[in-house]
Amino acid sequence: MAQPYVLVLYYSRHGKTEAMARHIARGVERISGMEARLRTVPAVSADCEASAATIPDSGALYCSSDDLKHCAGLILGSPVRFGNMAAPLKYFLDSTSPLWLTGALIDKPAGVFTSSSSLHGGQETTLMSMALPLLHHGMVFAGIPYSEAGLLQTQSGGTPYGASHWSGNNNQNALSEAETNLCQAQGERVARLAEALTSLNDGVPK
Numbered sequence: 629m630a631q632p633y634v635l636v637l638y639y640s641r642h643g644k645t646e647a648m649a650r651h652i653a654r655g656v657e658r659i660s661g662m663e664a665r666l667r668t669v670p671a672v673s674a675d676c677e678a679s680a681a682t683i684p685d686s687g688a689l690y691c692s693s694d695d696l697k698h699c700a701g702l703i704l705g706s707p708v709r710f711g712n713m714a715a716p717l718k719y720f721l722d723s724t725s726p727l728w729l730t731g732a733l734i735d736k737p738a739g740v741f742t743s744s745s746s747l748h749g750g751q752e753t754t755l756m757s758m759a760l761p762l763l764h765h766g767m768v769f770a771g772i773p774y775s776e777a778g779l780l781q782t783q784s785g786g787t788p789y790g791a792s793h794w795s796g797n798n799n800q801n802a803l804s805e806a807e808t809n810l811c812q813a814q815g816e817r818v819a820r821l822a823e824a825l826t827s828l829n830d831g832v833p834k
């Protein structure tokens with residue numbers, strides 16, 4: 629049987645959300661037997677003639693429908709864009725109707741994470757905007773519980789809705805210790821839930 633994996637799917641233009649994704653993947657792989665699969669999505673263009681290469685120049689591969697279909701859990705990340713998720717991620721999610729029609733993601737755990745340049749510039753609304761389609765897919769939404777000390781200690785990002793990072797005006801801020809710990813804790817939590825729900829869902833047709 630193929631090794632179960634948590635899909636860490638993100639869009640990142642300046643590398644901040646990507647840096648978070650790598651810490652989340654580390655957290656996932658703290659759970660023995662669970663793999664983290666990092667995937668991204670291509671940029672979208674208003675130019676209808678434009679097309680991106682099928683394989684990105686560097687970094688994570690583009691996510692396929694099968695990557696999503698067969699995941700044991702999903703953690704979705706986007707920079708804040710006017711208080712909402714970035715268009716490339718929304719564009720990808722809008723292509724997932726076939727998975728919705730077959731209920732492929734029902735009862736799988738899911739979490740969300742984000743990065744923004746201003747501290748009160750829409751992290752929580754962005755996190756919730758990403759939660760909505762996951763709930764429509766029937767996923768089991770998991771945030772970060774307050775048993776994680778970083779939630780009370782953080783002077784920057786970190787929310788009970790999902791991990792977040794305050795990148796600063798010019799994306800000059802490095803991930804703080806609390807932000808990093810919360811990313812890893814979120815990855816570990818979703819992986820633990822994925823393991824538990826996989827055995828619960830075994831044999832349930834999708």
Ligand SMILES: Cc1cc2nc3c(=O)[nH]c(=O)nc-3n(C[C@H](O)[C@H](O)[C@H](O)COP(=O)(O)O)c2cc1C
Nearest residue numbers: 640641642643644645707710711744745746749795
């Ligand atoms: C079109 C656009 C809209 C943005 N809107 C917001 C916003 O509403 N609030 C905010 O704090 N930052 C906003 N930002 C800044 C990004 O969220 C921030 O730079 C983020 O850390 C970038 O993440 P990345 O490095 O993964 O691309 C916006 C950036 C762009 C390009």
